[in-house]
Amino acid sequence: MVAAESEPNNMNHRTFPWRAAAAGTALALAASPLLGISSPAHAEDPAPTDYPEPTHGATIDWFSAAFDDVGPDSVFESATLERFEYLLRKPAGKYAFLIGGAEDDYLQQTIGLIDDAARAAGIDQVLVFDPALDGDTLNIFDTSGLPLDQAGKDFVNQYGTRLVQNYLGKDAETPFELTAPGDPDFADKKVEDGYPYLFVYDAAGGDTNRIVAGLSERKTAADLDTPAEVDAFKAEVTGVLTATALTDDTQWDFLAGEHNRRHAARYPNQLTHGGPVFSEEEDLPNVGTAGEPVYDKSDFRLQSITYPELQYLLDQPGDFAILFGGTWCHNTAAIVEQTEKYARQYGIKKVYAFDFVLNTNDQTQSNGSGNYLHIRDNALVSGQPRRASYLYGSILEKLSNATTQYKVTAGEPGTQSVNPVRYYTGGDTGGTERLARKIQVGHLLSYNKDHEAGGESAPVTDQAIRDSRIANPETGAETGNLEYMTEVWWTQGAELPFDPADPDRLRGGQAVGNPPTQNGINQVLNQRAFAREGLLEVRDVIAGVAGGYDSEVSATGAPESVPASDPGAIEVTAGVESDFDGWYSLNGIGGTATPASDEVPLDGTVELYVDDTLIDEAEVGADRTATLSGELPELTQGTHELRYVYSGGNGGLVKGAEHTASLHVVAESSTTTLEAPTTLGFGQGGAATATVTEGASGDVTLNGLPGGPLTVTLASGEATFEIPASLPAGGYELTASYAGDDTYASSVSAPVELTVGKALTIAQAAPVTTTYGQGGALSVTLSSPSGTVTGDVTLTGVGAAQTRPLAGGTATFTVPKDLAVGQYSAKLAFAGDANLNGSQTQVAYTVNPAAPSAVAGKVKKAPTSKKAGKVKVTVAAPAGAAPASGKVKLVLKKGSVKNKVTATLSNGAIKVSVPKLAKGTWQLTVKYVGDSNYTAADSATVKVKVKR
Structure with a gap:
């Protein structure tokens, strides 16, 4: 339905330096079928139950802007062609419609009065459909001014015709009529003038009373230039709008309802394909408790807009969130609910949704080249102007720095295949052909017409797109962009591991095997990982409209006090926390590679000040920390301020932050020493003792252990710390830091280098003897003085290599049934890990020949005294084993007469020609001579009757 789409995100809003990823940082996500996608280091928090007030993002009031006499917050709401027909075909509901647009002079004269009358009558909603x-000229009621050929006009005109024939012209006395043969305008099949521009529609009214009430008379300024005329007109409006009780249709009703309906129609199996797209209770929480309503539909942040509204929006100041896509599109359905959720989570007022397919109401049409109302396609069809592609081109002219998966020209770097939209400004095919980038849907971007980057206009401030920096994190090479064309079952399963016990859950149409294969599992997990990455990009776009992610700075290692006589040097580790989640999949959109991931670094710098003096500045590393050091200036006794200033990162997506702490300058210095072991084995453990200057009191902290600092209160000048047995193998630099008290300044000991060695492991296994075709099992047990061994063991030497995880120190392997007869040396190897040495053992694995399951000969064509016959010979093998091979002998015996035929099996069977035989009953026996895997065997004797 929609091709995969992507592009590099090179806008200033998301431009950040990339550094080569350190070796080994890739995170393997699925080492075995039971493992799924690991949680990232900075996983997204669960959705809150109470969202902030919507204060971010710009909004538009189209009717106030387009109509001089309409004030803000009018009763009017636009309806696209899709939404208009969606309401007309509803089996129930009574809706007030206003037909026309800002281009209609009569509507300009009356719409303000209609708004006044509707408000006075307590009417909340009048839906406005502009044909x-x-x-402008793309008018489904009158295509005479449309700059397309007749086939293009006819395509557009059919939708006005259909509205009249299927809905608006049903009433016996309807004022909606079409031109008839013989009328001057019949060639354009337009809707006749004089139809009601304000009416109430009731689909349940059948063919006699669908239009409950309406106004058809077009008013001019002269018709409304007295108070009496105005009052009379308002009374008419009130009469129409109050003729029956009206039904409201919200954006939730339309967008959520249509996405759910279409997805269910496309993919009725929720187990495999997910759904619903929008869930009123679970996925859209706002306020409330269990058992109570938790979502206020009026708080729905998505708003469908028309083409004129989009063009107006693109000319307005402020930061806008725009979702390109449609209810017809399964790729849009994959991200639309999450886009709306993030809008509420980050306090965005509106996300405006626009569909390039202007006739989405027509479910017989696709988004392909044959649909002339899909404006994101070429203007010329069969060399003729049949599509209003200039409308799409006009949009992309304003989205001037948007990036897409497809190239516009062959010379562009960093994008994929060449596939532009070809259009002519204003539809004038006599002009120059122009090229526009093809945005695939669903696609979310943020927009500010006044935004600049590098001194150039850059109105698209961010896009949810995989760019070349993610595709090539170590080099940043511009090899291509990928738009996040995902699926509902990918995004709804984005955080789920694969469960072999429930293999169909959210797998879509992906074949995973039965039982599931590792390749099938990896493909599902990689699809989910790609979707998870795409949702994080959507989240980033929305968060950017809200001003970016907040951050916090913390610091460890700073002295609490120093002596005035010699303040000395300072070395501090500053940490930065932020909701920014740079997780991405290393495998892109899918494939069978083992799922793996990495993270975009937070980046930015931290500055350290003492009072107003800058001591040091350092970059934030991949671990989101920065090390700051420098000599402290001369300080007076008393309290001073340490200030840590984070610059913000990721091109402004992560906001800066500041943290302050007190530094006490006291009279006396102190000395701290540390005694600790220099070598330990993993699982051994030990103790360390810190000694501080006599007379000092307070706390001492042991630093350098991976579990975090340990703090103990001094007793008689000493503090003893336990080094845990679980300390991982490796090297550690231990220091003891004294916090100081009212008299003694803080101090830090000289470091002690501690090395923790890996622990020994021992592998044990027993030999196995089995019969060909039966398979077998090999078990290995790993033991270690450090405790139970975990990790993977690899079996080689008996067929393809296998890897299994240890459980309780034991791993069991199933050797395949088709392993050939022979003696094997099975090697079971534990590679070890960061804390354990590797070990291995080799044992004998013997496979003895097996007897075939059955030997049979079946006469397919009985021989005669004049013609040869046919016998089908089969030598059955055990299930799952290789077929028998080698020779078979057919013995035909009648009395003392024997005939012998020899043949060679092919895949366990052969059709054998037998010679002409004398009339009578012959005895047929098949003798299988055996092969390397199977012993010899004979068939049962079969009678062969030769009749002539």
Whole structure:
């Protein structure tokens, strides 16, 4: 339905330096079928139950802007062609409609009065449908001014015709009529003038009363230039709008309802394909408790807009969130609910949704080249102007720095295949052909018409797109962009591991095997990982509209006090925390590679000040920390301020932050020493003792252990710390830091280098003897003085290599049934890990020949005295084993007469020609001579009757 789409995100909002990823940072996500996608280091928090007030993002009031006499927050709401017909075909509901647009002079004269009358009557909603879908000549009621050939006009015109024939012209006395043969305008099949521009529609009214009430008379300024005329007109409006009780249709009703309906129609199996797209109770929480309503539909942040509204939006100041896509599109369905959720989570007022397919109401049409109302395609069809592609081109001219998966020209770097939209400004095919980038849907971007980057206009401030920096994190090479074309079952399963016990859950149409294969599992996990990455990009776009992610700075290692006589040097580790989640999949959109991931670094710098003096500045590393050091200046006794200032990162997506702490300058210095072992084995453990200057009191902290600092209160000048047996193998630099008291300044001991060695492991296994075709099992047990061994063991030497995880120190392997007869040396190897040495053992594995399951000969064509016959010979092998091979002998015996035929099996069977035989009953026996895997065997005797 929609090709995969992607592009590099090179806007200033998301431009950040990339550094080569350190070796080994890739995180393997699925080492075995039971493992799924690991949680990232900075996983997204669960959705809150109470969202902030919507204060971020710009909004538009189209009717106030387009109509001089309409004030803000009017009763009017636009309806696209899709939404208009969606309401017309509803089996129930009574809706107030206003037909026309800002281009209609009569509507300009009356719409303000209609708004006044509707408000006075307590009417909340009047839906406005403009048959000029572009606000100009693309008018489904009258295509005479449309700059397309007749086939293009006819395509557009059919939708006005259909509205009249299927809905608006049903009433016996309807004022909606079409031109008839013989009328001057019949060639364009337009809707006749004089149809009601304000009416109430009731689909349940059948063919006699669908239009409950309406106004058809077009008013001019002269018709409304007295108070009496105005009052009379308002009374008419009130009469129409109050003729029956009206039904409201919200953006939730339309967008959520249509996405759910279409997804269920496309993919009725929720187990495999997910759904619903929008869930009123679970996925859209706002306020409330269990058992109570938790979502206020009026708080729905998505708003469908028309083409004129989009063009107006693109000319307005402020930061906008725009979702390109449609309810017809399964790729849009994959991200639309999460986009709306993030909008509420980050306090975004509106996300405006626009569909390049202007006739989405027509479910017989696709988004392909044959649909002339899909404006994101070429203007010329069969060399003729049949599509209003200039409308799409006009949008992309304003989205001037948007990036896409497809190239516009062959000379562009960093994008994929060449596939632009070809259009002519204003539809004038006599002009120059122009090229526009093809945005695939669903696609979310943020927009500010006044934004600049590098001194150039850059109105697209961010896009949810995989760019070349993610595709090539170590080099940043511009090899291509990928738009996040995902699926509902990918995004709904984005955080789920694969469960072999429930293999169909959210697998879509992906074949995973039965039982599931590792390749099938990896493909599902990689699809989910790609979707998870895409959702994080969507989240980043929304968070950017809200001003970016907050951050916090913390610091460890700073002295609490120093002596005035010699303040000395300072070395501090500053940490930065932020909701920014740079997780991404190393495997892209899918494939069978083992799932793995990495993280975009937070980046930015931290500055350290003492009072107003800058001591040091350092970059934030991949671990989101920065090490700061420098000599402290001369300080007076008393309290001073240490200030840590984070610059912010990721091109402004992560906001800066500041942290302050007190530094006490006291009279006396102190000395701290540390005694600790220099070598330990993993699982051994030990103790360390710190000694501080006599007379000092307070706390001492042992630093350098991976579990974090340990703090103990001094007793008689000493503090003893336990070094845990679980300390991982490796090297550690231990220091003891004294916090100081009212008299003694803080101090730090000289470091003690501690090395923790790996622990010994021992592998044990027993030999196995089995019969060909039966398979077998090999078990290995790993033991260690450090305790139970965990990790993977690899079996080689008996067929393809296998790897299994240890459970309780034991791993069991199933040797395949088709392993050939022979004696094997099975090697079971534990590679070890960061804390354990590797070990291995070799044992004998013997496979003895097996008897075939059965030997049989079946006469397919009985021989005669004049013609040869046919016998089918089969030598059955055990299930799962290789077929028998080698020779078979057919013995035909009648009395003392024997005939012998020899043949060679092919895949366990052969059709054998037998010679002509004398009339009578012959005895047929098949003798299988055996092969390397199977012993010899004979068939049962079969009678062969030769009749002539």
